[in-house]
Amino acid sequence: MGKTLLDKVWDLHRTATLPSGEDQLFIGLHLIHEVTSPQAFAMIQERGCAVSRPDLTVATVDHIVPTRSVSRPLEDELAEEMLRALERNTAENGIRFFNWGSGKQGIVHVVGPEQGLTQPGMTIVCGDSHTATHGAFGAIAFGIGTSQIRDVLATQTLAVGKPKVRRIVFTGAPGKGVSAKDYILALIARLGVNGGIGYAYEYAGEAIEALDMEGRLTLCNMSIEGGAKCGYVNPDRVTVEYLRGKPFAPSGPAFEQAAEFWLSMASDPDACYDDEVSIDVSSLEPQVTWGINPGQGIAVTASLPFPESFPDGAETARAAYAHMGLTPGKPIIGTKIDVAFIGSCTNGRLSDLRSAAGILKGRRVAPGVRAFVVPGSEQVKAAAELEGLDRIFMDAGFEWRGAGCSMCLAMNPDRLSGRELSASSSNRNFIGRQGSASGRTMLMSPAMVAAAAVRGEICDVREYMP
Numbered sequence: 001m002g003k004t005l006l007d008k009v010w011d012l013h014r015t016a017t018l019p020s021g022e023d024q025l026f027i028g029l030h031l032i033h034e035v036t037s038p039q040a041f042a043m044i045q046e047r048g049c050a051v052s053r054p055d056l057t058v059a060t061v062d063h064i065v066p067t068r069s070v071s072r073p074l075e076d077e078l079a080e081e082m083l084r085a086l087e088r089n090t091a092e093n094g095i096r097f098f099n100w101g102s103g104k105q106g107i108v109h110v111v112g113p114e115q116g117l118t119q120p121g122m123t124i125v126c127g128d129s130h131t132a133t134h135g136a137f138g139a140i141a142f143g144i145g146t147s148q149i150r151d152v153l154a155t156q157t158l159a160v161g162k163p164k165v166r167r168i169v170f171t172g173a174p175g176k177g178v179s180a181k182d183y184i185l186a187l188i189a190r191l192g193v194n195g196g197i198g199y200a201y202e203y204a205g206e207a208i209e210a211l212d213m214e215g216r217l218t219l220c221n222m223s224i225e226g227g228a229k230c231g232y233v234n235p236d237r238v239t240v241e242y243l244r245g246k247p248f249a250p251s252g253p254a255f256e257q258a259a260e261f262w263l264s265m266a267s268d269p270d271a272c273y274d275d276e277v278s279i280d281v282s283s284l285e286p287q288v289t290w291g292i293n294p295g296q297g298i299a300v301t302a303s304l305p306f307p308e309s310f311p312d313g314a315e316t317a318r319a320a321y322a323h324m325g326l327t328p329g330k331p332i333i334g335t336k337i338d339v340a341f342i343g344s345c346t347n348g349r350l351s352d353l354r355s356a357a358g359i360l361k362g363r364r365v366a367p368g369v370r371a372f373v374v375p376g377s378e379q380v381k382a383a384a385e386l387e388g389l390d391r392i393f394m395d396a397g398f399e400w401r402g403a404g405c406s407m408c409l410a411m412n413p414d415r416l417s418g419r420e421l422s423a424s425s426s427n428r429n430f431i432g433r434q435g436s437a438s439g440r441t442m443l444m445s446p447a448m449v450a451a452a453a454v455r456g457e458i459c460d461v462r463e464y465m466p
């Protein structure tokens, strides 16, 4: 019987099976950021341990950085302290750090792939729930907590239970205005935010093969929002070509050798799955969330669902309506927005900015809407400026900011105020997520955010497309 990619990566990295039934896995890449690492460093220092493999540990700063200014010390004292701690911990332990202003800083899940650190067949962990993003390359990548960060710093291994695998086959070709963000929002709406618990999601099928790497990153990014431990796409030629020439990818003959290994890690055609689901993307429309979890989403042309239509989720739906101030049965189109946010590790990459700019070219943001773009990394920002995207955004009335997580979770000065409603290209719409307890978030693709910014309300992006 064939093996899945998960089986192959697991078998290659297992160093022991523990009495608990968990496996001790060797970790190929440990990404760290300023929010979840300081305590872990303190714990290993207390025990007198050194960082086991500084060469396999890479740091960036993303959550707390301001996006308007570039001066130190940071205005927010707590943020400055966190940045200093990361500078100290990385320097003392000989860990590579893509610091703010280095030209390579950015959201950890944007930086790993763009530097070529993320490669097929690896195990990758980070103290961050969206680590599944890296699965786009055919890596087994998942988020860990602070005590696990401690374990990985000290031993470069981790005790972890092997998940089951659900193969999710996306068939067909998408219509106009439908992107990877719509695939994943539709999937989570269908299987629910807990549907993936205990599973790794393998995304497969012609629609996935047709996605570029950035689309695959968007897709894998939100695996955790569907409850899955991780998500991955089998490596193929698209993966290999993306990695060619990247700073941390092998070069010369070593690259071809690596490519052969990468491709061999893909699931075998006769691999066995614990479950299988299929979605026809040709019938999908642009998606938008109306609630307070990422599973509460619908097609943009649909009417807001009645709570009773969710046998298990009526209570959550009622809570969502109470918070959002929307009315079941009404169209979602026409919902007024106050803020448009383009960015995050879901949709803050160059292709995301291009797709939004494509809608904004020659148009203006509606009066009263506060709109801003936060590139996912300093490198994305520079690349976008090189092709003039910054001008398109600014001419349209968007603010062009520095790189970071920004209003995805508002750990920096970018936040909603009061009951403001934001059209956001990020991944979470939990109550309070964007910095105001009464603030509201609707998740959608970056092109849909751009269209909403122009109209001043939720609208169908396809009307703005040729």
Ligand SMILES: CC(C)[C@H](C(=O)O)[C@@H](O)C(=O)O
Binding pocket: 035, 036, 063, 127, 128, 129, 130, 143, 409
């Ligand atoms: C701050 C960090 C630990 C958190 C996460 O784990 O995902 C953040 O990135 C988020 O998106 O909520």
Ligand code: SF4
Binding pocket: 062, 063, 107, 108, 109, 128, 130, 344, 345, 346, 404, 405, 408, 409, 426, 427
């Ligand atoms: S962009 Fe958002 S989801 Fe991604 S790591 Fe930052 S806060 Fe988390």
